[in-house]
Amino acid sequence: MAKKVTAIVKLQLNAGKATPAPPVGPVLAPTGINIVGFTKDFNARTADQVGTIIPVVVTVYEDRSYTMVLKTPPVSFLIKKYAGIEKGSGVPNKEKVGTLNQAKVKEIAKIKMPDLNATTIEAAMSMVAGSARAMGVVVTEE
Amino acid sequence: MRWAEISIEVNCKAAEEVASVAMDYARGGVAILDPGMAREPGGEVPLDELELAGIPTKGPTIVKFYVDDDELELTNILSEIRKRLDKEINRLPGCQEVLSISVRMADEKEWSSWKQTFKPFRLGTRMVVTPTWETPDALLEDIVIKIDPGQAFGTGQHATTANCAFMLERYIEGGERVLDVGTGTGILSIAAALLGAGEVTAVDIDSTAVKCAKDNVSLNGVQDRVKVVKGDMLKGIEGPFDLIVANILADPVIGMTALAFSLLVPGGYFITAGYVEKGERDVRRALTDAGFEIADRIQDQDWVSLVARRPDV
DSSP, rough: OEEEEEEOOOEEEETTTTOTTTTHHHHGGGGOOOOOHHHHHHHHHHGGTTTTTEEEEEETTTTEEEEEEEEEEEOHHHHHHHHTOSOOOOOTTOOOOOOEEEHHHHHHHHHHGSSOOOHHHHHHHHHHHHHHEEEEEEEOOO | OOEEEEEEESSSSSSHHHHHHHHHOOEEEEEOOOOOOHHEEEEEEEEGGGGGOOOOSSOOEEEEEEEOOOHHHHHHHHHHHHHHHIITTSSSSOOOSSSEEEEEEEGGGGGGGGGGGGEEEEEEETEEEEEEEOOOOTTTTTTTEEOOOOSSOSSSSSEEEEEEHHHHHHHHSSSSSSEESSSSSSSSHHHHHHOOOOOOEEESOOOOOOHHHHHHHTTTTTTTTTTEEEETTTTTTTOEEEEEESSOHHHHHHHHHHHHHHHEEEEEEEEEEEEEEHHHHHHHHHHHHHTOOEEEEEEEEEEEEEEEOOOOO
């Protein structure tokens, strides 16, 4: 018989730099898993991506074992990174805070493909472009 | 230590967007508690194969994050977040509802409860590790290591620490000068001393770890042989050593191979760990490039430990 799941938690953490401090400690402690072991696991598996934010889905079982699935960085994080901006715009339709060309949109789409509900790179690119516009980032045609 | 815990209730698919706003203020990262993850067909967990033990599968998603417990800063953060959510999120399709934001003070003691799950266990073949609050069931000939883990790394339960402990058992014969890089709780240094090492230097960059390691060293009565120092890897460390153990991550291990080589006596061993199988090739290359020969290897799940030997002259 399959093991019972007691919790499913998604965390967005700095790659390679997780510690038992918040949010990891307070969010995972109630699940009963070994928190220090978890941070070590996460850090070793994301060590090659230091500087990015990695979402991780932790599934905890009744015997306090867990599995973790690493995701691609959040699209907003990638847009900010590629557009070279700190924050999205508060009024995206009026105040533009940065630009992305098609090549950069394509790069982001490629990174995000495994986690997007898109079958073609073009579909993924249009999702990325939509997110960018919603943050006040202009997507240029070339 | 206290933190302010901010929870934002999200009634739409905008959890990622809310999380990205939260990320701009959060310490360490954000958590997304989404009951939808449990019922998503083909989602994170194949639920047809699993049973859920009373976890909610319906209800709002909560984005939770932590900031410093500072009233003024908290007020500023909350008002800024409210403004940004109004502008950036409530405008999204299906997100007309007002998002609720709640704040709670959280104390570090709340999540130290994981200590309850720390029970005595066997390390390597001859050692038993026990938290200070338990009495272990050890054999007369066993070496008992007492550990008070605090907030530092390394209770010994992790495969990488177990791999290193196993290698220490194999390579310590008695009287060696040992260096433990990234000591955490000090567990490997204590193990080395109790296995017979002559003098042990334990290094960690984190002051919490240094204090934790010092406490544990005294707890085991090996303070005459184990010296705990705060330092950045091998910087400023003076050798020579007969054995170096580094249970960290792939990159720091790779970065220290040349210096480790120079700090070891000919015939000395460098025990490396803290990386998974996919990082092994790079570590192996760095070790051989530095002049080491690979002497030993152990793997537990996908955690690898390589032992490198500085060749005799």
